[in-house]
Amino acid sequence: MKTLQEIIRILSDYWADKGCVVVQPYDVEKGAGTFNPMTFLKLFDSGPWRTAYVEPARRPQDGRYGDNPFRLYKHMQFQVILKPAPADSRLLYLKSLSRIGIDVKKHDIRFLEDNWESPSLGAWGRGWEVRCDGLEITQFTYFQQAGGLELPDVPVELTYGLERLAMFLQKKKSVYDIEWAPGVTYGSVRKEEERQFSIYYFEKASVEGLRKVCDFYLGELEMLLGSKLPLPAYDCLLNFSHLFNVIDARGGIDHRARADMIKQMRGYARRIALLYKEMKELS
Amino acid sequence: MKSADFLVELWVEDMPVAVQLEAEFKLKEAVEKLFEREKISGEFKKGFSTPRRAAVLFENVSRYIEESKTDIKGPPEKIAFDRDGKPSAVLEGFLARYQADCADIRIRATDRGNYVFLEKTIPRRSSEQVIRENIYSALEGIKFSKMMRWGAHSFPRPVRNVLIMFGKKALKLDCFGIPSSKTSRAFMGENIKIESPAAYEQNLKSSRILADRKKRGDVFEAQLKDALKEPLYSKPSDELTRETLGICEFPRILKGEFDEKFLELPHEFLKVTLEFHQKCFAVYDKKGMVNRFLFVVDGVSDNAREVRDNYERCVTARFEDTKFFWENDRKKKLIEYYDNLKRVNYMGKFSTLYEKAERIIRDAAEIAKIYSPGEEEEVRKTAKLLYCDIVTQIVGEFPELHGIAGQYLGMGVTDDPDELPVGSHALRDAVTLETLNNVSAVCGLAERLNTLKSFFSSGMLPTTSKDPYALIKTADEALRILAETEGIDFEVTKIFEIVFDDVEKSVSDKLRDFMNERFKLYLIKKGIPADVANMTESKFDIPKEALKLSRVVMTVRDKKRDEFAHIAASAKRIRNILKQAEKFGMEPATVQKDLLKAPEEKALYDLSALLGGELENLMSKKDYTAALLRLVSVKEPLDSFFEKLMVMDKDEALRDNRLGLLRDIDKLLSNFGRFDTLNALVLEDNTGKKLE
Structure with a gap:
């Protein structure tokens, strides 16, 4: 039986072999691995780029106080970017499954249409959710646009749900029973964190205070864009986006405001992308 | 040999279910166009499509194109x-x-x-050569509504292998950036050698790929029949079947089980969880749902037990989630969710769902006052609960449970006046329209019309190609309620006066026109011939009557084809004459008996005077068949009138008198709508289906 950390190691080795730069998680809270600048910003570089990394994805609204065996406020994604997408992208992916112990020929592997989209990043693609014996294990996307800009070298993004994969391989009924390392369960490592953060996000977070922090980040964003510093500006956007999710989980954002704020984020994502691109082209 | 078979196959990363058949069709079209342009003779034999391939086979393709x-x-x-x-x-x-x-x-x-x-x-050319030179542009030029780009190419999903065969030979060229060959591919990209175009289907079958859609369906049906023993059965909807079959190349049905404890949840929830999330099929016996399910895998052979265990774990996980949501939702009573609607934004005229709900309650109560007096209170209560479940977790997760979840949450166990009476299905039916009683119909109607109002008053009108808010469906549902509610004869004008008193008249006029237009299609869908639908749509004000009337016209006309064709021709003529008269400022007079000279006009007058009273009587008794049969007797005098007489006589008094007579006849005819739109001299059956 493969432990969670073994799965991570095997995937890292496999993709490193395929030419990926294996980087570490980007240490700003985010809702998905796509938000890591190694994906989002690197899409705008000219020339090829391959990377792989584990990324914790925080979605405050999915928190269940550690009570639900399948839902977490924070889960781990294993993210792969291949730019441009090679013709054998799918085969490379299927072989990676075999490597971690899923014999593709013995299981029911399906590709269900799922056109991934991130409204706040102005990004979308065409692709699938990949299911193995009915369980969604990967999001497989050929990006078409990001930051509202057409991407000339269409990249492929693979996002494996690590907890899902581990539950599948270890035949566990609860995420907390996953064996992370020999003799160490996922629950013993993370369950208390789920409980406390659920309380924080759903009951304690100071909405008004957080709004002020959001406003602060918006100010910084403008200032940094004016100073032609797209990288720190992007950090501000990530922070803003996460706080937005926290306030949202507290029920502090009505639907209209949500639409407005997403639009606002999309606007910044675009400006950052444009500035980043422009500076790359000049350098 | 003078001719050969021709085969093209594109092997594509899984195409969405909706485009597979389209890809097959467009591939065929592209080859046919090429053949036609280059004057290559050949016959389309068969098309194939699966999630991963689209292919077309042509027979008897001439090897040479003669000099031209x-x-x-x-x-x-x-x-x-x-x-x-x-x-x-x-x-x-x-x-x-x-x-x-x-x-x-x-x-x-x-x-x-x-x-x-x-x-x-x-000069005489070789077809092979011509195809080789032109096929790539024909294939790469295929356009779809939803495309994907990769490299310099586009198709709904990336094309990864191209097979082109002319006879037993591969046509080698570059297409979608790939060198073509006579090798097809299996799931992991394994080569499948195709011996000849005609052997394509068989060669794939040996690799457990059923390229023929119909055969996949047949295999599926046969397995479905065998999978369960009486009294167990499963009836997946057509849509679910299509979707399930659309994601595999060789369907195989397996069986699974789940813990009986979940059967305590409302079975609709389990069904949606199984079908919507897991693409599994619920299983029933005579008493209802049982703790089993069916699922379809793609060609798996020797590992069924493990696959089944995994599926069962997924289903359990989903059910746990559903149970979690439902248990949370049930902590509050349905009515207690009402204030949460203030937080749900809405589009158009209403800024929140709450605002819209308030208006629906008001309108539903007003409509009930007229059409369902005595049930006002229940209508008001149902209308107020209508949207409450939208803010529950279970509906957030499964939008298709809207209405159903509400019904379960709102069903009374106490005497609380906020709750629905036990056994009442009105709330659910107002959303789903499964059955239409007075309460569900009135609430459902007020809801649909307010949806339309909100968008129409903000200029967000649907078109046939763009209808993001499903307004066409909403209008069609409103029409269904108007025309099919057993106990109520709704009148559009009165209903509109109630619901649209807070918007400008131009808005309600526009909506009325829109619904009138949809009503014609509604009639056609109900099997009414298109020309009859054209005739009776003017009776739209009471849609239920218009539907009845249409059916009567349809049946009576079937018996009296010839008469109807003649009357329709005359009705057209009358309309034209009256129009003409109006244009020249002539005024039809009230018919004066002493001005009637010719026996033909006298006869017509006598009949019209007689019919007037009779029809009024029959119509008020709603005996439309008798009324229509009676009206048919106008054919003879009308025919002779037009045969013998000139309406536009030089004598103005005579002329206006005749115009008056025609106007009276026109009025009689219009009891049934616009007779003049009926097919006049075309006597063959016109089912309208083609016009849809």
């Missing part, structure tokens, strides 16, 4: 060349159209002057 001569008349010499004798834009356009150049043209004299002629002899 073109001789096409072009522009006059005068405008074909400019002052310097160089080809003008006109000539260039002409040449481009026929892919020719100046060397191919001759100037020839005609009786209208000198003209440019394209004279080109195309």
